[in-house]
Amino acid sequence: MTQIYNDIAIIGIGLIGASAAISAKHNKLGGQIHCYDGSAQVREEAKSLRIGDVIHDDIASAVASADLVILAVPVGAMQAVMADIAPHLKSGCVITDTGSTKTSVIRDVKPSVPENCTFIAGHPLAGTEFSGPAAGFASLFDGRYWLLVPDDAPRAKTDQLSDFLAGMGALVEEMEAEYHDKIVAITSHLPHLIAYTIVGTAVDLESDLKEDVIRFSASGFRDFTRIAASDPTMWRDVFLNNDKAVLEMLQRFNEDLSYLQRAIRWHEGDKLFDLFTRTRSIRKSIIEAGQDN
């Protein structure tokens, strides 16, 4: 791979930040990879895991020489982090983020971006149920979409960032913030909310039944528990910051669920069969789109 940037700074060394640091270094996409995390414990862990080139103990020195700064913190922390780094940024640098919501991040981050720097919002559609630096790995973004919201960023800056992301194996797509938020509301945020809910319902069961639910957890519930084991801070922030799109999709979901509930109560088997047949087709489309793993 060709080097795309000189120095790169990664703020937040969780699953995503650590994976970006490991992948950028592995693919030789940058000069020095500078990392910083607000938690001293995470910084120590990252040091012992040898993630990136330098783990900084202060955020100012982490970003000082960077041509690319990646904000890989929960979306609720973006505003404060951007305000913190703003006075220390190198002129001409590009700042991007990895947050799961885009309207809110642009709203929170843009006002603090210095005039001689460029912010390009981003979101890698990649992750696992694990969190923290030890969960990071080089191929996390390989073959996965990385959505960019270039907005009014100069074309050359966006292209350079795209090259960098493609260097980590990502498939880059550009779109608008609101459209992005709608798509992830249904593909990611609502499924997570539902998974959290159903696992929460199980957590509240009488203790004998709860033990057997864990013991006999079949496919279905098991998949839900994996989803519901995702990072609580990140997901709290997602729901608070994509509330509009999530609540809209939830409204549709509730209507559709009531329809099925009624069909079960009144033994309307044909309504159930009809829906279960239609949903099958979407799985085929996903397999055909190569997004089934």
Place this chain on the structure above:
Amino acid sequence: MTQIYNDIAIIGIGLIGASAAISAKHNKLGGQIHCYDGSAQVREEAKSLRIGDVIHDDIASAVASADLVILAVPVGAMQAVMADIAPHLKSGCVITDTGSTKTSVIRDVKPSVPENCTFIAGHPLAGTEFSGPAAGFASLFDGRYWLLVPDDAPRAKTDQLSDFLAGMGALVEEMEAEYHDKIVAITSHLPHLIAYTIVGTAVDLESDLKEDVIRFSASGFRDFTRIAASDPTMWRDVFLNNDKAVLEMLQRFNEDLSYLQRAIRWHEGDKLFDLFTRTRSIRKSIIEAGQDN
């Protein structure tokens, strides 16, 4: 493995029936394995796949010599199938089933069981999103629970059936029908209903958005589409036959979802964070119980 039964008959050559036939033969648990399916096309497919020892074209001859009859048909078909085979059963034979609901199957099947035969309801907690004979494989039940509801069956008959199921690698557990139905309502039926609903909600989206939802389907939604690709007939019958327990769990789920919906609307982040932390613990319990795959 020791042979547990002489002849075995398997009625219904879908994913479960085919896997049982393949596994029983592979593990030498029976003499001849006789198979039958109501669909001529499925019988032809099973013949070309060489599933079992004999594929019969009529159900009477399939069960005639069997010491064990396994009913692996959708739960809505159990009553008719049992009535069909009753006059042709060998004296002393054991009949079991693989249905996902137990109260309804016992209610539907028991009245037709001849006095000189024994019915022991069963349910393997195993499956994939694929269906039909070609989806079957020998190790489907390996390390998976197979729940039995022996009710008033003679101990020796239940023990023999347990030995047979253990011979296919299954972990056999006995319980009562109503308790079984409650457990699967939360571990399997409700998750499937929810997955069907959310994928259905996506199917009904405006076509541009729907295409991008498929394209950018992330973890979460992708897991749901896999679940929602399960066999429509089987699942219609499950919901119609475990309606009581499913509707009860759905009521709890709806309450819990409303609570989260309200927390999102009013930006009560602590409520979200609290639940997301509690749900994480159940995943750990499942991993510790060795049921995480």
